[in-house]
Amino acid sequence: MQILGLILALISIGAVAGPVAGVVLVYQNNPVEMIVPSEIEALIDGSFGADEPFELPQYVSSSFDPSTQTLTATFSFANPFEFDLRVNSLSADVECAIHAFNLGHAELVDSVPIDAGDTAMIPVVFKWTQAAEDHFLTAHSGAASIDVELVNLGVDVSGIIIETPGSVSVNVPLPQ
Amino acid sequence: MQAKINWFGIAGGIAVLLLICLSAYFPWWQLVVGENLVKANVSPIYTNFDFIGSSFTIPLLLALNISSVILMTVGGIALLIYSFKPLASYSRRLLSFGYKKPLYSLILFVVCLVAITLVVKSVWDLNVPLMGSAQTTLPSEMTQGATVSVLMVASFQWPFLLAIAAAGLCIAARFYDKKIATAQPA
Numbered sequence: 001m002q003i004l005g006l007i008l009a010l011i012s013i014g015a016v017a018g019p020v021a022g023v024v025l026v027y028q029n030n031p032v033e034m035i036v037p038s039e040i041e042a043l044i045d046g047s048f049g050a051d052e053p054f055e056l057p058q059y060v061s062s063s064f065d066p067s068t069q070t071l072t073a074t075f076s077f078a079n080p081f082e083f084d085l086r087v088n089s090l091s092a093d094v095e096c097a098i099h100a101f102n103l104g105h106a107e108l109v110d111s112v113p114i115d116a117g118d119t120a121m122i123p124v125v126f127k128w129t130q131a132a133e134d135h136f137l138t139a140h141s142g143a144a145s146i147d148v149e150l151v152n153l154g155v156d157v158s159g160i161i162i163e164t165p166g167s168v169s170v171n172v173p174l175p176q
Numbered sequence: 177m178q179a180k181i182n183w184f185g186i187a188g189g190i191a192v193l194l195l196i197c198l199s200a201y202f203p204w205w206q207l208v209v210g211e212n213l214v215k216a217n218v219s220p221i222y223t224n225f226d227f228i229g230s231s232f233t234i235p236l237l238l239a240l241n242i243s244s245v246i247l248m249t250v251g252g253i254a255l256l257i258y259s260f261k262p263l264a265s266y267s268r269r270l271l272s273f274g275y276k277k278p279l280y281s282l283i284l285f286v287v288c289l290v291a292i293t294l295v296v297k298s299v300w301d302l303n304v305p306l307m308g309s310a311q312t313t314l315p316s317e318m319t320q321g322a323t324v325s326v327l328m329v330a331s332f333q334w335p336f337l338l339a340i341a342a343a344g345l346c347i348a349a350r351f352y353d354k355k356i357a358t359a360q361p362a
Contacts, residue, residue: 004266004269004270005269008250008254008269008270008273011246011247011250012247015243015246015247015250016240016243016247018243019238019239019240019242019243019246020236020239020240020243022239023235023236023238023239026235027235033235034234034235034236035234035235035236036234037232037233037234037235039225039227039230039232040234056322081228081229082228082229082230083213083228083229086211116229157210158210158211158212158213159209159210159211159213159326159327160209160210160213160324160325160326161324161325161326162322162323162324163322163323163324163325164321164322164323165321165322
């Protein structure tokens with residue numbers, strides 16, 4: 001029975017030492033990769049393993065519909081991953097660029113799916129509030145257009161909520 | 177003379193071998209970040225990570241998983257051999273080797289899981305839940321000035337319960353062995 005005990009002890013030692021020694025041998029030139037593979041390095045350095053850099057939605061253009069008094073700002077969002085994403089929400093506070101007066105809140109109407117490697121246009125809608133109209137009449141009387149800032153930009157991409165300190169400037173024609 | 181068989185040992189051995197097969201496909205513990213953007217599928221048998229569509233594993237963890245597969249397989253087989261002939265001269269050694277393996281795997285798994293969540297919390301200030309969900313804000317050095325928060329949902333999966341059951345059966349086999357030994361005529 002001594003032999004059986006010896007065999008079992010050797011199995012115990014070999015089962016642990018064998019695979020670990022094998023991995024150490026394979027990664028002897030780069031031992032860090034044994035614990036931190038390249039995928040985790042990509043996560044830490046911010047590239048997230050995509051061929052192209054991951055960027056927040058970029059402002060493209062805006063349009064204003066005087067009949068409904070609705071401003072639509074369009075953002076483009078590129079999905080650099082081999083994985084379908086969904087923009088669940090995109091919102092921003094709208095402020096007068098000169099007076100920092102809060103004109104209201106802009107947001108995405110419906111969620112937008114973005115296929116792997118694709119780029120989608122995301123419309124963000126802002127309807128003038130009564131307070132905004134009052135501000136135009138009192139502070140921008142006679143002006144043909146107004147510069148507004150989209151601040152406190154927030155985007156929810158597949159459950160990841162990103163809030164950026166940056167702002168987007170948009171020139172909007174005023175109803176005459 | 178009635179043949180003595182340790183039924184708990186047979187059940188435990190089968191449960192251990194079944195657990196090894198199933199754990200290759202189903203994790204014991206799973207962490208999901210966002211809407212399946214990141215998934216950590218963790219078990220002592222197989223651990224892998226899905227990160228935005230690409231799957232990878234950590235080489236050292238893979239080595240330890242292989243060790244665990246070998247030890248638990250040998251342990252399960254040893255327990256089965258013992259169970260059919262519990263009174264043989266070599267059986268006590270097989271039992272002693274086999275019944276501990278699932279229990280050790282279970283304890284080490286839980287201890288490592290708790291340790292890893294604590295290390296992640298202390299090093300990166302990320303609150304990774306062991307069970308349930310948590311909204312966590314990523315460190316600013318990882319997010320280039322933006323505030324990035326993610327919902328993490330963690331849960332123990334049904335193979336973890338099977339592992340508890342297997343460990344329980346193996347311990348029961350150890351106790352039942354005493355009963356078999358005392359029932360043996362002098």
